[in-house]
Amino acid sequence: MRDAVAAGWGGLAARRLRSALSVTGIAIAVASLVCVTGLAASAQSALLEQLGREGNLLTVAAGQTFSGDATELPRTAETMVRAIPPVETVTAVGTVPGVTVRRSAAIPALQTGGISVLAAEPTLLQVMGTRPLLGRYLDRVAATYPEVVLGSSAARNLGIDRIDPSTTVLIDGRLWPVAGVLAASTVAPEIDDAALVSVPIAERILGFDGAPTRIYLRADPDQVPAVAGVLPFTVSPRQPEAIEVRQPSDILTARIAARNAFVGLFLALAGVALLVGGISIANVMIVSVIERRSEIGLRRALGARGRHIAGQFLTEALLLAAAGGLAGALLGAAATALLASAQGETVVIPPDALAGALAASLLTGAIAGVYPAIRASRLSPSEALRAPE
Structure with missing residues (x-):
């Protein structure tokens, strides 16, 4: 085996450019496998962590009756929900219509950008588990003076990327100072697309009637299904069927499933790239056999058997695949770490992905080297020695 490896390495070193190109093809394919798997694992780790944080968050919203008529949440809904024993924290928002x-004022009134105005309570951030990205959230000042806090999508649509005393938006024909911008929420897109004002200001200036349109609550994690089951009857005993209860963590579960589906597609593409790399190795080895017939004939004349010749060329193919696999694994791990860190995710590189990628590259090299090795072993010494240089 030591002689086979030495002879194989010598054959590759004599044709460095060709060997380097073959190694590059395998390295790119292996790097793709490692990078796709690593990025998927990093993203899934972040989603699972968030899923744990949001698993006990529930939302209650008005739906429709059996006749299709729109319903409203009772004004006492928040108080009744708070009375459920396993419920830990509750907050509500109300849509300010019209x-x-x-x-x-230079923007036409019809171009709303899909931004709604919500009357929100000070406890919203605590219940939602989010934070201000810029500035601050609604505080005691906002309960007395008109101030607005924008969701991340709303701020982006309005072209607001910084907060200073001159940052204002026009609401109902009046300029409102922007106190802050919230970080993006993956479980409450309605907050991202909203402009939030305090309930007292919404009632005093915007004519808000105080009726909630959505209630957010967190319950004891062990009692979430039970709380979800009694919420419709608690909020609206007469029409429980008109109350929608949702668990936002279902959105995260769907995202994990969607990511896994895309991972399968990308792994298939990386597998095709690995197949192309294997074909490249097979082509290089066949050309090498043709070019080195004199060498093969000389070794056979000196006593080497067919299995020795086959072992030499098969070893060369495995060395190419091993070098490409190692280089690709390092490149894929580095790319995963760089991209995951740039997205603020924990870097996760599954050991199984590294081992699987290396094993796949070696298997590809072995398969690619079988035919050239057999072809080289079947050359007769006399025929090989007569081959022109």
């Missing part, structure tokens, strides 16, 4: 949000 009010638009624009950057200035």
Whole structure:
């Protein structure tokens, strides 16, 4: 085996450019396998962590009756939900109808950008588990003076990427100072697309009637299904069928499933790239056999058997695949670490992915080297020695 490896390495070293190109093809394919698997594992780790944080979050919203008529949440809904024993924290928001949000009066009133105005309570951030990205959230000042906090999508649509005393938006024909911008929420897109004002200001200036349109609550994690089952009857005993209860963590579960589906597709593409790399190795080895017939004939004349010749060329193919696999694993791990860190995710590189990628590259090299090795072993010494240089 030591002689076979030495002879194989010598054959590859004599044709460095050709060997380097073959190694590059395998390395790219292996790097793709490692990178796709690593990025998927990193993203899934972040989603699972968030799923654990959001697993006990529930939302209650008004739905429709059996006749299709829109319903409203009772004004006492938040108080009744708070009375459920396993419920830990509750907050509510109410949509302010007929009010638009624009950057200035120069923007037509019809161009709302899908931004709604919500009357929100100070406990919203605590219940939602989010934070201000810029500035601050609604505080005691916002309960007395008109201030607005924008969701991440709303701020982006309005072109607001920084907060200073001159940052204002036009709400209902009046300029409102922007106190802050919230970080993006993966479980409450309605908050991302909203402009939030305090309930007292919404009632005093915007004519808000105080009726909630959505209630957010966190319950004891062990009692979430039970709480979800009694919420419709608690909120609306007369029409429980008109109350929608949702668990936002279902969105995260769906995202994990979607990511896994895309991972399968990308792994298939990486497998095709590995197949192309294997074909490249097979082609290089066949050309090598043709070019080195004199060498093969000389070794046979000196006593080497067919299995020795086959072992030499098969070893060369395995060395190419091993070098490409190692280089690709290192490249894929580095790319995974760089991209995952750039997205603020924990870097996760599954050991199984590294081992599987290396094993796949070696298997590809072995398969690619079988035919050239057999072809080289079947050359007769006399025929090989007569081959022109």
